[in-house]
Amino acid sequence: MISKEQERILREYLSGQESPEGKALFDQWAQSLYEDSSLQPSDTEEALAKVQQEIWLKVSAKKVSSIIRLASSWGLRAGMAASLLLISLLAWKWIDRYNQPVPEYELSYQTIKTKAGEHATVTLEDGTQVFLNGASSLRFPTKLLGQTRHVYLEGEAYFEVTHNPQQPFVVSSKHLNTTVKGTTFDVHDYAQDIQANVTVLTGKVAVEMANNRTSNCLILPNQTCIYQKGKAVLEQSNVEDARESISWRERKIYFKRERMGLVFRKLERMYAVSFRIKNPQLLDCTWIASFENASLEEVLQLMQSSLGIQYQIKGKEVIITGICQ
Structure with a gap:
């Protein structure tokens, strides 16, 4: 079967x-x-x-x-x-095709997965490089044959695509289909997040919803295309610096009025921990902060001083109490 x-x-x-x-x-x-x-x-x-x-x-x-x-x-x-x-x-x-040799294809795919806190680099057959963030996976053909170069992503990855206008590069993720001919861009599309987005660093990228191809956007450098769960359309906007979208590659974090629910998920992927939030109201608060090569303890200490919450680390679990002030 x-x-x-x-x-x-x-x-x-x-x-x-x-x-x-x-x-x-x-x-x-x-x-x-x-x-x-x-x-x-x-x-x-x-x-x-x-x-x-x-x-x-x-x-x-x-x-x-x-x-x-x-x-x-x-x-x-x-x-x-x-x-x-x-x-x-x-x-x-x-x-x-009758009376012609029947080509024999062997469907050969490879999957690379990362755990929370891990990164991985994949070089495809055409020289395209893919940098996987934590808790992500990439499924790709060992031979890039056919009209498109088609790969499948779960989670987040940064792509440096080898230019080939005759064979577009397609990334299929949970909510989005992203098509390029040669460019650099970041796809953030975790199944558990309420938002997915594609951000362009160089080149031009076409993005469409996986289940609604009438909703799409064409984005250029320093632009992002955003999918929100529950909405039937994609939203396009400008960003100040697209390089911030791939700051995770250098263990940098930028939170710009980020909802705490998303903050905790990003920290879980970066530090391989799980958060237990005692007060669900905290998840709707927002936070502004930036870090570079910071330890989990340093991040939590700043969160405590700026938001007024308390934390306790028990092995791989972080217990958060209090509410933002």
């Missing part, structure tokens, strides 16, 4: 969204039909109609590969019209 992630990729490819992984999945499917000796098409329209009928019978009967079984169940759910469109697309692509 194929995974839910492969099912999603195949659906997107069959709906017209090209990707190397989608093409490889489709080719596996087509090859299973190509190797079926009961199907021997020619170049005639009659042959095309025959193949369509044969494919439909096989899909309905669920007699071919696990990918065909996937397509059958999806087609039945989507309705007869979608199923016929799927069959026509498969038959056309397959017959167009």
Whole structure:
């Protein structure tokens, strides 16, 4: 059986969204039909109609590969019209390739993960460099084939993308799809945060919502595109210095009227601790502060003096009491 992630990729490819992984999945499917000796098409329209009928019978009967079984169940759910469109697309692509060598693709992906407090650097096949922040992961193909260079991010990363206008670079994260041709930018998109954003240092970046492609923005250096949970649109704004968005690479922290809920999450990722907040009202307070190579104790001491809260460190847990003054 194929995974839910492969099912999603195949659906997107069959709906017209090209990707190397989608093409490889489709080719596996087509090859299973190509190797079926009961199907021997020619170049005639009659042959095309025959193949369509044969494919439909096989899909309905669920007699071919696990990918065909996937397509059958999806087609039945989507309705007869979608199923016929799927069959026509498969038959056309397959017959167009008849009597030609069938390329063999091996879907080869690698995943790099970091724990809280860790950083990692990844160099992709094309020379693109990716710097992962703590509690993040990057899934990427070992070979950057196809029309796009497509990677998948959970958390935060800074990208220095090798310029290639013929093969755009796409970063898919929890809430955003980010497309560039060669630039430097930061993607901050943790699943547990209420806000995600992309900030550009050099070049030009297109950003769209993962589940609403009508909402998008095109941003330039010192601009950011912001996603807020619960909103159906992206917001674009200017920033004073985009380099602050990647200050985490040098163990620097900037809080500019940051809500304390987000402050604690950032500190958890940086110092590999967990916070227990006794008074939930504290999470709605805001804080202005900046640090460079500061210890956790130094950060908490400033928080105590400026906000009036109290803290207690027990191993990897920090207990916070009080309310901001």
